[in-house]
Amino acid sequence: MLIARFFKYLLVSVTxxxxxxxxxxxxxxxxxxxxxxxxxxxxxxxATVTLNGYxxxxxxxxxxxxxxxxxxxxxxxxxxDYYVFHFTVDDGIRVWIDEKKxxxxxxxxxxxxxxxxxxxxxxxxxxxxxxxxxxxINSILNLWWESPExxxxxxxxxxxxxxxxxxxxxxxxxxxxxTKVDSVKSLPLPKPVIKKKKLPSNKSLVRKDSLxxxxxxxxxxxxxxxxxKPELLPASYVELDKLxxxxxxxxxxxxxxxxxxxxxxxxxxxxxxxxxRAQAVANYLIRHAIARERIRTVGYGGSxxxxxxxxxxxxxxxxxxxx
Numbered sequence: 001m002l003i004a005r006f007f008k009y010l011l012v013s014v015t016x017x018x019x020x021x022x023x024x025x026x027x028x029x030x031x032x033x034x035x036x037x038x039x040x041x042x043x044x045x046x047a048t049v050t051l052n053g054y055x056x057x058x059x060x061x062x063x064x065x066x067x068x069x070x071x072x073x074x075x076x077x078x079x080x081d082y083y084v085f086h087f088t089v090d091d092g093i094r095v096w097i098d099e100k101k102x103x104x105x106x107x108x109x110x111x112x113x114x115x116x117x118x119x120x121x122x123x124x125x126x127x128x129x130x131x132x133x134x135x136x137i138n139s140i141l142n143l144w145w146e147s148p149e150x151x152x153x154x155x156x157x158x159x160x161x162x163x164x165x166x167x168x169x170x171x172x173x174x175x176x177x178x179t180k181v182d183s184v185k186s187l188p189l190p191k192p193v194i195k196k197k198k199l200p201s202n203k204s205l206v207r208k209d210s211l212x213x214x215x216x217x218x219x220x221x222x223x224x225x226x227x228x229k230p231e232l233l234p235a236s237y238v239e240l241d242k243l244x245x246x247x248x249x250x251x252x253x254x255x256x257x258x259x260x261x262x263x264x265x266x267x268x269x270x271x272x273x274x275x276x277r278a279q280a281v282a283n284y285l286i287r288h289a290i291a292r293e294r295i296r297t298v299g300y301g302g303s304x305x306x307x308x309x310x311x312x313x314x315x316x317x318x319x320x321x322x323x
Contacts, residue, residue: 027073027128028173031059035092035133037068046071047168049130051141052238058139068133073173075166080122084146086115086163090138096129108135125172150227152264162227165235223281223318230276232284240281243320244288250322256296257281258319263302275299281318 026047033039041061049071057064075097077083087093087103090111095103102116120126132141146161223240224233232240247253259278261270278297286292305315 025168026171026173027071027130029059030070030072031062032068032070033061033063033066035066035068035135037070037131037133045173047171048165048235049141049143050165050235051132051134051139053138053140053242064139065134065136067139068131070129070131072127072129073171074125075128076125076170076172077120077122078170079148080120081148082117082119083148084115084117084161084163086113086144086146088113088140088142089132090140091135092133093141094131096127098126106131106133111138111140128171164227165224225277225280225316228273230273230280232280237284240284241288244285244290247285247290247294253322254294254296255285255290256298256321256323258321259297259299260304260315260317260319261302262315263305265302267301267303271299271301271303273299274301277318 026045027049028043029046030037030043031041033041042059044059051058057067058069085095085102087095088111089105089109091108092106093103093114094101094106095116097118097120102118103114105112105114130143143166144163145166146163148161150162150164152162223236225231225236226233247255257278259274259276259281261274261277263270275297276299278299282295282297285295302315
């Protein structure tokens with residue numbers, strides 16, 4: 001009897017594990033070769049909602065410019081509380097959660113930041129749908145959230161919540177588009193006004209997605225670190241690889257990497273952490289054949305904030321200067 005029960009338990013456990021893995025994690029992404037979500041190209045499951053300026057299309061068969069994407073699926077909310085969703089985008093975006101539109105910026109624009117604060121029921125999935133289009137030059141879209149799981153407290157009082165990418169474990173795709181997403185899809189698509197963006201005047205010194213300009217400190221928005229640690233997160237590698245390629249093509253340029261932290265906490269600890277983060281970026285460049293003598297690192301701690309209060313997590317950043 002005990003042996004029979006053991007094998008029955010093992011069979012059930014294996015079935016549950018296989019079933020869970022077969023469902024997949026991420027959101028369903030539909031890709032289109034126009035800005036109106038009409039000229040369908042492909043469907044796939046994306047682990048993250050991230051675009052960081054492509055020199056080619058964002059997916060096989062999708063053009064580099066004038067494309068659109070629709071992501072849809074469900075997001076798990078672990079705890080009943082308020083959540084703040086942050087979007088960095090260039091060009092247009094609109095977002096629904098449970099068929100409620102929370103972001104509607106469907107137009108051509110330079111890189112901008114938007115956020116929406118929602119009270120959501122916990123321990124359940126909520127429908128999510130994100131639509132995006134890009135015209136030319138920049139294809140940028142990054143999604144983060146402030147969750148009660150990441151709240152920083154002192155003596156039981158919440159001080160602030162860190163902003164971070166939503167873990168893929170909280171996303172799951174729809175196997176087929178549900179009726180409620182179809183109903184949203186049937187809404188009329190506003191046609192954005194297309195006007196030609198300004199191209200950089202000095203193409204030899206400004207990358208196509210305008211991230212680096214000579215003699216200016218530029219924030220690397222896609223360089224992410226583990227919380228309170230100098231460890232680079234894998235999501236940073238795409239942007240760092242592009243930086244490596246740029247430095248290899250422009251061998252006369254030297255680089256200064258500037259590390260920054262939030263201003264909360266001990267100032268000496270913050271300065272040490274900021275320098276360690278700058279060095280982590282430098283080590284990545286060195287491992288990818290950028291000469292050590294071309295690289296300088298400096299840590300400013302929290303002495304040079306660019307945001308305060310609710311947005312002060314933006315102070316945790318890396319900057320570069322090219323000369």
